[in-house]
Amino acid sequence: VGALASPHRIRILAALVAGGRQYVSQLARDVGLSRPLLQLHLRKLEEAGLVTSRLELSEDGKALSYFEAAD
Numbered sequence: 001v002g003a004l005a006s007p008h009r010i011r012i013l014a015a016l017v018a019g020g021r022q023y024v025s026q027l028a029r030d031v032g033l034s035r036p037l038l039q040l041h042l043r044k045l046e047e048a049g050l051v052t053s054r055l056e057l058s059e060d061g062k063a064l065s066y067f068e069a070a071d
Contacts, residue, residue, distance in 0.1 A: 002048075003048030008031070008037070009041045009044060013069060022068070024038060050070055053065055
């Protein structure tokens with residue numbers, strides 16, 4: 001099954017293309033998925049080379065996972 005076989009993954013990728021880099025919690029709200037389900041789909045998209053991720057620290061020291069569409 002291809003990475004874009006799921007309508008959820010198509011919506012996730014479209015949200016990242018349209019909105020640019022987003023952190024997981026915001027992206028989950030934008031596409032209407034739980035964070036665990038979103039993480040599962042993001043992993044599939046990342047394995048396929050369609051999105052990239054980066055862990056960053058916020059000003060208050062929280063680790064945030066950011067995702068964006070790959071070039």
